[in-house]
Amino acid sequence: MSRSSTLLACLVVPTLLAATACTATKSGSDSGGDSSGPVKIGLVTKTDTNPYFVKLRESAKAHAGTQNAEVIAVAGKFDGDNEGQVAAIENLVQQGVKGILITPSNSTGILGALKQAKEKGVLVIALDTETDPKDAVDATYATNNVTAGELQGKYVKATLGQTPPKLLLMDGTPGGTVDEQRHRGFLQGMGLKDGAPEILGAAPTNGDQNKAQAAMENLLQRDASVNAVYTLNEPAARGAVAALTAKGLAGKVAVGSIDGGCQGVADVKAGKYLATVMQFPKKMAEQGVDAVVAFSKDGTKPSGFQDTGAQLITDKPLPGLDSKDTAWGAQNCWG
Incomplete structure (x- = not known):
């Protein structure tokens, strides 16, 4: 088997443990930044099944193909798989990548691996999720997730009008940066604090x-007087809505979400939930790839937080809130 075939076999192995066991001997002419071959870029996502991360991966690979670059994509086994992401980072460094784009499952759980990668001259860029501290990476390309949560919260609050909220929260992964930021932003938009009686x-x-549906079913067994629901993302929203529908509460509860995927926009159009906040993972991926390619050419490093935007999508606009309808959403979903 040729070296390239060996590397391909490594990349298609479905588990991170198998992927990290695959290494290939590299000649000096096959390094990540050598002009004789494509620039190697590592992409580490939280999972490889969530539609959002699928889009991120597809966009990065497609754009890399236009920039004389190739993306080696790996992922955690589940949201919160810090050990899997650490193993992926270490393996990518061994493969000679020039840069690593990563959506950290836990903003602090991978700091040691990121530090080692940077010490070996690898450009490290966070996509979608900030690290803590922020300077653990060279730059971040992401949605302002506090803003995204706040947009959802403001819309749900405006939908309720003068009716006091009776709120259920479909949160993400405990300790996750994005999860905390969106949760905090939503409550700010609602004008509430953690522990509020509402x-x-x-x-x-x-x-x-599936986890969201089971969680919502359990919460509804305890109290079905809910009139508003926060959801971390659109898969969580679909699970929550399925549980509400089974309980006869569909259309009676103000449900918002965040992601802005094409399926999510279609869900809003169908009335499954009232609104979603669109993110732009394609933009994140393309800008990340461009940054690594530029770094490989002349050593230019990006820095700081680059806000890739957030847009409220709904077919029921409310005064004082900037929104786009689902027709616009369908044209721009995950652009």
């Missing part, structure tokens, strides 16, 4: 539809 209950969903 909050009937909360549960982690890990951004997973």
Whole structure:
């Protein structure tokens, strides 16, 4: 088997443990920044099944193909798999990547691996999720997740009008940066604080539809007087709505979400939930790839937080809130 075939075999192995066991001997002419071959870019996402990260991966690979670059994509086994992401980073460094683009499952759980990668001259860029501290990476390309949560919260609050909220929270992964930021932003938009009596209950969903449905079913068994629901992302929203529908509460509860995927926009159009906040992972991926390619050419490093935007999508606009309808959403979903 040729070296390139060996590397390909390594990349298609479905588990991180298998992927990290695959290494290939590299000649000096096959380094990540050598002009004789494509620039190697590592991409580490939280999972490889969530549609959002699928889009991020597809966009990065497609754009790299236009920039004389190739993306080696790996992922955690689940949202919160810090050990898997650490193993992926170490393996990518061994493969000679020039830069690593990463969506950290836990902003602090991978700091040691990121530091080692940077010490070996690898450009490290966070996509979608900030690290803590922020300077653990060279730059971040992401949605302002506090803003995204706040947009959802403001819309749900405006929908309720003068009706006091009876709120359930479909949270993400405990300790996750994005999860905390969106949760905090939503409550700010609602004008509430953690522990407020208006909050009937909360549960982690890990951004997973099945877990969200089970969590919502459990919460509804305790109290079905809910009139508003926060959801971390659109898979969580679909799970929550399925549980509400089974309980006869569909259309009676103000549900918002965040992601802005094409399926999510279609869900809003169909009335499954009232609004979603669109993110732009394609932009994140393309800008990240461009940054690594530029670094490989002349050593230019990006820095700081680059806000890739957030847009409220709904077919029921409300005064004082900037929004786009689902027709616009369908044209721009995950652009």
